[in-house]
Amino acid sequence: MATDFAFPDTGAKSAAAVAAQEFQTEKMSLSMGPSHPSTHGVLRIQLELDGEIVTKADPVVGYLHRGDEKIAENMTYNQFVPYTDRLDYLAPLANNMAYAIAVERLAKLEVPARCQAIRVITAEMARISAHLLGLGAYGIDVGAWTVFLYAFTEREKLYKLFEELTGARFTTSYTRIGGVARDVPEGWTDRADAFCDQFLPILEQILNLLTRNKIFMDRTVDVGVISREDAIAYGLTGPNLRGSGVPLDLRKDKPYSGYEQYEFDVPVGAKGDCYDRYLVRGEEMRQSVRIIKQAIAKFPGGPWYATDAKKIFAPPKDKILTSMEELIQNFMLVTEGPQMPAGEVYFEAENPKGALGFYVVSKGGGVPWRLKIRAPSFCNLSILPKVCVGAMVSDVVSILGSLDFVMGECDR
């Protein structure tokens, strides 16, 4: 059907066409993920695009669901420790610690100072390792590959320390209820200290590649702005919340595992954009180094597990092999699990990705009746539909990188 235009000149014609909404184009739907280079695992975002502008973003989660919470109901407390490795698999040591402290609070058990210090050191190392990966992956998302490989060189050094301490590089399963799997090896704290010393200048080098880089700032400043109110309303935690200017850090506000003894600052962002979140993570690594160095400087001696908790923590191996009472104790622990009183407890720890919470309900015995995991990545992702709208396709990638989530924890 031909349209007759009353206007002779083309400018007026196109103006009329716009007025008649002739140029309004269709929106395109684009399924970003679950297998996509920048969705950090198996996140899928159903995007609705008007050209390059995102008009709607719908995160689809659950591709990595393994039913961890249900699994927990079918095994003893210690048997679940390896499953916590696989939540935020970039910081298994921090997950191990959060889980152990939750169950210990249920048992009203105090672990000795040495155990607390070991846990703090490992958790902060896990934080550095997780933030390094977040930084590197963020670098890739905005096109800077080299940052990723520099960060991985440092993570490799951390993995060497983890391997020496726990026997595993990746899935460490280091804590037990009431202690840790084994004491630190001879000289390990010195090597950890040496790592911290050489890490700081390298961290500056890595951050130098991005911090004042014009292209990086163009890609991140004022992109994905999360206001203070939104951050609180959507239940964001961790660096993403602090990036929006809320100085909430559970290590400071509700200290656990002896964090109150250490001096460190809580960095907060000013605007809540992708750049602020990047800066916060960078600064948190420096603060983690500070904490590790303090913990190593006053590393306490004494027992490294709760020696008085006979029904929770296994006795030393040499005692098991020589003494009847310890043999029975070990046998009961292995077969029935650590004995917990009936009750319920909720504990949140400041993990690299945010507040990782464990809600444990016990009816007594060695198996939790219900175990609920509050995954920070899951809550942090809930803001995607809000923050992605109006951004460009490339911005979605920046935003995803800056939120720094792990799908293993989100889908659990």
Added chain:
Amino acid sequence: MDFFFQLPLWIQGAVKGLAVIAVLFPLAAACSMAERKISAWIQGRPGPNRTVVPWLAGIPIIIPFLQRLGVFQLAADGGKFVFKEDVVPGHVNKLYFIAAPILAMIPALSTITIVPFGAYFDSAGQLVPLVLANVDIGLLAVLAISSLGVYSVILAGWASNSKYPFLGSIRASAQLISYELSMTLSVLPVFLWVNAPGGQGTLSLFAVVQAQSGTGFFNGLWLGIWMPVSAFIFLVALFAETNRQPFDMAESEADLVGGFHTEYGAFKWSLFFVAEYAHMIVGSGVFTLLFLGGWNPLPWIPLTRVVHGLSHWISFAGHPLFMGVLGVLIFLGKVGFFIFFFMWIRWTLPRFRYDQIMKLGWQKLLPLAIGNLVFYALLIALIQK
């Protein structure tokens, strides 16, 4: 040499064509090897250093050296591209899907014929450029043919009938067209300078090099020093035209998976790959000719003078072959530096966003190029008056 020129024209053409393929493909391959090794050095890792042909592994020194350099890895990768199953997805437009990589190769292979890479004195004492086709429109032909490369990107994205390639090809084609403007405008001052009023005008790249091979202050000056803004704009536009980081909108693998070639694999993908490197080589070559004195070793010290000076010391330095080879080596050295520069940038900087690239192209580079053109037009008019 005379024997060659007595052959029928079509045989000459065929030989030259084969020479292009025989030179450009290994060069592109060497570039991809260099890319992997240079990225490895920048990122503090060894890079490809394991692959070796089993029945050569016993040979000492030379084979371990090549192995560490990754030469065999390169050959294995090349072989993989050829022997891998060449899948054509069911949802594509077959004709255009297959035509796109071919179209990518055509401009890449054609433009190199126009780029001179050296010069020698023939028996009559005449300076003759080493070039496959010394056409008078020189740079115009390079720009015209290389801008056809955009069709391959558009076709690949369109024919793939898939969303990521579609977005990638739209971004890339908009980018390629935008930066061509600045690129063309940035080289105009060069030709204003080379073509003095009253003389015979030319766009030949050989003439540009000749204008930089004198010994006086102005005619020995490399244009990169004389027109730094032009050189800068040309270089930036070159990054955009070759789709290299930070302008690699065509790929931007972080958000568009693989950009316009997401659906491609095997040999067809490798054609895009080779074309990208070929563009880089030709682009670096043109930059060297325009702004860095071509095959002249240093500003104010032209190749002819070096050869003349050397002929006092070395008996065979007066031979045309010596000058030709020396010129080609110097030229390749400069081109090699720029290829390294391309890679250095790629592995250091993040990537722009699409709208930022357009903004940079239209709002920054284009006005700068126009201002630069006006400035040099006035300046040259003043100097030549």
